[in-house]
Amino acid sequence: MITSAQDTQAWSKRAHDAGETIGFVPTMGSLHRGHLSLIEKARAAADRVVVSIFVNPLQFGPGEDFERYPRSLESDLEALTDRGVDVVFTPGLSDIYPLGPENTPTVSAGKIGDMFEGEHRPGHFDGVLTVVARLFQLVSCDVAVFGKKDAQQLIAIEQMVARDGLPVRILRGDIVRDDDGLALSSRNVYLTPEGRAHALILHRELNAIRDATDPLERINQARDTVREAPGVELDYLEAVSGDTFTPWRDNPTGEMVVVGAIRVGTTRLLDNVWLGIDTASRTGPADGAQ
Ligand code: AMP
Numbered sequence: 001m002i003t004s005a006q007d008t009q010a011w012s013k014r015a016h017d018a019g020e021t022i023g024f025v026p027t028m029g030s031l032h033r034g035h036l037s038l039i040e041k042a043r044a045a046a047d048r049v050v051v052s053i054f055v056n057p058l059q060f061g062p063g064e065d066f067e068r069y070p071r072s073l074e075s076d077l078e079a080l081t082d083r084g085v086d087v088v089f090t091p092g093l094s095d096i097y098p099l100g101p102e103n104t105p106t107v108s109a110g111k112i113g114d115m116f117e118g119e120h121r122p123g124h125f126d127g128v129l130t131v132v133a134r135l136f137q138l139v140s141c142d143v144a145v146f147g148k149k150d151a152q153q154l155i156a157i158e159q160m161v162a163r164d165g166l167p168v169r170i171l172r173g174d175i176v177r178d179d180d181g182l183a184l185s186s187r188n189v190y191l192t193p194e195g196r197a198h199a200l201i202l203h204r205e206l207n208a209i210r211d212a213t214d215p216l217e218r219i220n221q222a223r224d225t226v227r228e229a230p231g232v233e234l235d236y237l238e239a240v241s242g243d244t245f246t247p248w249r250d251n252p253t254g255e256m257v258v259v260g261a262i263r264v265g266t267t268r269l270l271d272n273v274w275l276g277i278d279t280a281s282r283t284g285p286a287d288g289a290q
Pocket of ligand 1: 026027028029033034035037038145146147148149150173174175176177183184185186
């Protein structure tokens with residue numbers, strides 16, 4: 001385990017000097033099988049693997065769950081044994097923000113930062129990109145893996161890498177789910193058994209959309225079903241472009257992703273399905289056929 005920025009930089013330099021590539025998986029801890037699947041992907045793509053655990057205050061808004069976000073370093077370290085992880089980087093606040101979070105200029109997410117999650121959590125993606133950029137700088141990773149579970153975050157990071165010319169390749173990790181279908185999330189611990197049962201409606205409706213002959217049409221029905229379901233509040237349910245995260249109807253490019261967010265009590269849960277349909281395999285609207 002490495003806790004300081006300097007030691008991480010020194011370790012990375014040694015690895016690169018030895019001709020090794022570095023794969024990186026940033027997390028906020030409270031590790032589950034979703035995180036472990038990203039680690040496996042990083043191992044397959046690079047010689048060495050670094051996992052970071054840091055609960056980033058900059059990505060939490062006022063009144064959000066920064067204080068009560070689950071922290072479990074001991075069991076996290078246990079979960080990481082025998083996983084082929086070379087370094088667990090657990091920085092302190094001053095390693096990431098030497099000037100303090102409030103004096104740190106944030107990296108702007110641009111337009112994507114104001115949509116969907118960004119509309120509900122102003123400044124969230126600027127906070128995410130700020131920490132990710134800093135971690136990339138410290139770890140000097142060649143490859144970094146992010147989960148499709150947080151599709152908007154993943155695409156915002158891809159956009160930052162392209163825009164700022166960061167020398168890192170981003171890999172997309174598939175969503176890992178519990179047996180009942182609920183996408184694994186560190187925040188699932190907030191759910192009561194009843195809340196959890198209610199939360200499954202989003203997963204069920206996303207599957208129905210995925211399997212429908214006309215997914216776009218099916219989304220309207222799914223929205224009504226979730227709105228009428230007990231114990232959940234719908235924030236959004238929408239088809240977006242897997243390239244740009246803009247609404248599919250405005251920009252049907254890349255793979256279609258149907259993204260949803262619900263609230264179960266005070267817990268916000270995200271889920272999505274990637275439809276495996278892209279513009280190349282469809283008769284696209286460019287032909288006027290859709
Ligand atoms: P977090 O610790 O929540 O910041 O997540 C760290 C990384 O794990 C992010 O890239 C997430 O997208 C990813 N992740 C979270 N949940 C899952 C999941 N159920 N399956 C795959 N990846 C996930």
